[in-house]
Amino acid sequence: MLKRETATDDGRGNKVMVVVDSSIEAKGALQWALTHTVQNQDTVILLHVTAASKSGCKSSGDINQRTYEYLCSMKKNLEIKRPEVKVEIEVRQGKEKGPTIVEAAKREGVSLLVLGQRKQSMMWRIRTIWAGKRSKSRAVDYCIQNANCMTIAVRRKNKRHGGYLITTKRHKNFWLLA
Known part of the structure; x- marks a missing residue:
């Protein structure tokens, strides 16, 4: 288990934010x-x-029904699997994903931020750079570099070898066999 030194002494535990x-x-x-x-x-x-909607409207309650149902079912499943853990849902809107995530983590005072990271093929990376498009991995990199809390990007290594590749500020693609 990853030990965190920011545990509170009042029995409430830590806040862990997972981008889903x-x-x-x-x-x-x-x-x-x-x-x-x-x-x-x-x-x-x-x-x-x-x-964020392009019309300029920023309605925080304006999320589509499918997303809301998905998040509620995810919350319910977690509460069944881990009843001793409190689960909250938060939906944010933002022009850019990275700064929006970092701001949410800061506002909630989380001790750990966890993001999923996708492996991109070399051809995809070259095409993205050449086309000048933004990618999700930029948001992950932005969060790792700019979040005030410990931030970890996680990617499954593969089915054959198992384990995870972990990326933090200090380690890039560190293989954790677990």
């Missing part, structure tokens, strides 16, 4: 957080970031 969506990487990050970092009395905050 419907991707396999986000599910893997949540699974890793539950098995490697979350302890009894901790609070898990499931953060979902949506793009």
